[in-house]
Amino acid sequence: MTTASTLEDYSRLCVHTITTKAWSIEEAMDRYVAAGIGGITVWQDALKQRKASLIGEQLRARDLSIVSLCRGGFFPAKSAQERQQSINDNRRSIELAAELGAPSVVLVCGAVPGQSLDTSRQQISEGIAAILPDAEAAGIRLSIEPLHPMYADDRSAINSMAQANQLCDQFDHPLLGIAVDVYHLWWDDQLEQQIQIAAKKQRLFAFHICDWMTPTTDLLNDRGLMGEGCIPVKTIRNYMETNGFNGFNEVEIFSNRWWQANPEHFLQQIQQSYLKHS
Amino acid sequence: MTTASTLEDYSRLCVHTITTKAWSIEEAMDRYVAAGIGGITVWQDALKQRKASLIGEQLRARDLSIVSLCRGGFFPAKSAQERQQSINDNRRSIELAAELGAPSVVLVCGAVPGQSLDTSRQQISEGIAAILPDAEAAGIRLSIEPLHPMYADDRSAINSMAQANQLCDQFDHPLLGIAVDVYHLWWDDQLEQQIQIAAKKQRLFAFHICDWMTPTTDLLNDRGLMGEGCIPVKTIRNYMETNGFNGFNEVEIFSNRWWQANPEHFLQQIQQSYLKHS
Numbered sequence: 001m002t003t004a005s006t007l008e009d010y011s012r013l014c015v016h017t018i019t020t021k022a023w024s025i026e027e028a029m030d031r032y033v034a035a036g037i038g039g040i041t042v043w044q045d046a047l048k049q050r051k052a053s054l055i056g057e058q059l060r061a062r063d064l065s066i067v068s069l070c071r072g073g074f075f076p077a078k079s080a081q082e083r084q085q086s087i088n089d090n091r092r093s094i095e096l097a098a099e100l101g102a103p104s105v106v107l108v109c110g111a112v113p114g115q116s117l118d119t120s121r122q123q124i125s126e127g128i129a130a131i132l133p134d135a136e137a138a139g140i141r142l143s144i145e146p147l148h149p150m151y152a153d154d155r156s157a158i159n160s161m162a163q164a165n166q167l168c169d170q171f172d173h174p175l176l177g178i179a180v181d182v183y184h185l186w187w188d189d190q191l192e193q194q195i196q197i198a199a200k201k202q203r204l205f206a207f208h209i210c211d212w213m214t215p216t217t218d219l220l221n222d223r224g225l226m227g228e229g230c231i232p233v234k235t236i237r238n239y240m241e242t243n244g245f246n247g248f249n250e251v252e253i254f255s256n257r258w259w260q261a262n263p264e265h266f267l268q269q270i271q272q273s274y275l276k277h278s
Numbered sequence: 279m280t281t282a283s284t285l286e287d288y289s290r291l292c293v294h295t296i297t298t299k300a301w302s303i304e305e306a307m308d309r310y311v312a313a314g315i316g317g318i319t320v321w322q323d324a325l326k327q328r329k330a331s332l333i334g335e336q337l338r339a340r341d342l343s344i345v346s347l348c349r350g351g352f353f354p355a356k357s358a359q360e361r362q363q364s365i366n367d368n369r370r371s372i373e374l375a376a377e378l379g380a381p382s383v384v385l386v387c388g389a390v391p392g393q394s395l396d397t398s399r400q401q402i403s404e405g406i407a408a409i410l411p412d413a414e415a416a417g418i419r420l421s422i423e424p425l426h427p428m429y430a431d432d433r434s435a436i437n438s439m440a441q442a443n444q445l446c447d448q449f450d451h452p453l454l455g456i457a458v459d460v461y462h463l464w465w466d467d468q469l470e471q472q473i474q475i476a477a478k479k480q481r482l483f484a485f486h487i488c489d490w491m492t493p494t495t496d497l498l499n500d501r502g503l504m505g506e507g508c509i510p511v512k513t514i515r516n517y518m519e520t521n522g523f524n525g526f527n528e529v530e531i532f533s534n535r536w537w538q539a540n541p542e543h544f545l546q547q548i549q550q551s552y553l554k555h556s
Contacts, residue, residue: 064438106408113492113507113508116510117465117467132465148427148428149427149428149465149466150426150427150497151427152464153490153492153494153507154492154493154506154508159465163467164442186430186544187395187427187430188427189395189441212431214391214432215430215432215497216431216497217497218427219493219494219495219497229391229431230392230431230432232394236299255336
């Protein structure tokens with residue numbers, strides 16, 4: 001097996017707007033460009049009270065690659081009416097991605113506490129079936145992001161690469177693929193094998209990086225910088241790249257600790273940790 | 279498939295001493311017996327400054343079944359010296375179980391942050407190989423407890439029934455089996471199938487119950503009473519019992535919230551929730 005490339009610059013570094021959420025998207029884009037960062041993934045909240053097409057123009061004018069729009073999904077719900085509302089919301093997300101000029105929408109698939117995971121998976125499948133024609137019409141890719149099992153209660157019933165691959169198998173559609181996030185998947189002994197399967201089927205759409213802190217003090221917002229925790233980020237990037245992935249390495253860090261720091265300092269730390277530990 | 283029995287009394291209810299940790303073991307045993315509870319699983323801290331054989335006599339005098347001693351394990355470590363220390367500690371746990379009259383020791387297998395999970399699994403296997411002769415000599419069963427993937431950083435590199443079955447396969451020893459805890463395993467789509475495999479090989483040694491709260495505010499100590507959360511406890515008990523398990527249903531709840539309540543009230547709530555939601 002060959003090994004992944006050494007990262008020597010920031011051309012394949014992408015930062016999620018939520019990572020530096022203290023900054024408006026206008027400030028974030030200028031800061032990222034000034035730092036030599038190649039890509040940005042835009043969270044929907046960053047577009048509030050803005051025209052997505054205009055933000056897209058501003059990003060392209062700065063040669064900042066728009067990697068994804070985050071995030072759609074959350075298909076399961078108790079009532080048919082709520083599920084239809086979710087489908088409508090996802091259609092709007094696809095339109096928004098098209099307006100922005102983002103090639104893909106990341107899907108956090110959803111789950112309902114107390115509803116069986118099998119039922120939620122069925123509803124996720126139905127939701128994706130409903131929006132795939134919209135994705136086709138807009139030419140937007142949908143990236144299923146499997147979430148860590150600790151989010152199986154209310155965030156996603158898709159908790160492994162194997163389940164994401166099974167879901168993709170139901171459609172076998174070139175616009176439906178997978179966003180691999182090391183935070184959610186590092187513990188899985190099937191990860192390398194399932195990345196190989198996804199690669200063969202042209203489904204490796206995105207790669208998210210951060211780290212797992214010991215101890216983790218908050219289930220949502222205590223992620224670490226690469227190198228601060230126990231995730232073998234380089235090893236997993238190696239799985240991706242030796243299987244043909246050559247897209248961006250997207251830094252997606254939710255951290256109350258880092259969000260309290262000066263965002264400029266945080267971005268510098270991201271860049272250092274990116275070269276050293278990713 | 280037949281369905282599991284309806285629970286109509288507390289004869290198969292077992293409470294872990296840590297669940298009611300405000301009580302000394304002497305108080306706990308009297309409270310459990312007065313409540314009609316059939317079993318107790320003893321945590322090592324409850325035996326501090328006590329003679330285990332004497333506690334065992336007191337439990338037997340009250341007809342309280344001693345289900346397990348919690349807990350051994352934690353085999354992985356960076357240095358050979360630390361790993362040997364862990365083996366020594368586990369040998370002492372086996373002796374303690376024998377003194378107490380507990381038929382089994384629960385193993386939380388361990389992990390080292392930053393060490394690969396494969397390496398930790400190898401060290402776990404070596405640790406078990408080292409202590410199995412001691413377990414044989416004492417006639418004590420060892421119950422591997424797979425832990426939720428959110429504990430893969432520093433508590434256990436065994437995070438699914440499939441991995442626990444693989445570990446047992448390495449030894450195929452009648453004294454090595456599995457403790458199934460719904461909190462750790464409820465999300466796994468292979469759970470029923472892997473319980474069947476374990477049952478065929480006579481490995482279903484223990485069954486722990488509680489619930490998963492939404493939201494969960496603490497990774498360690500925010501477990502719920504059965505029925506407070508989203509785990510299908512009855513469904514999983516059904517998997518166990520239709521595959522031949524007829525042991526105790528052990529309530530193991532770590533909860534800062536419940537530990538602040540009056541322990542007598544907490545025990546009553548456990549009993550109600552046991553009949554209604556287990």
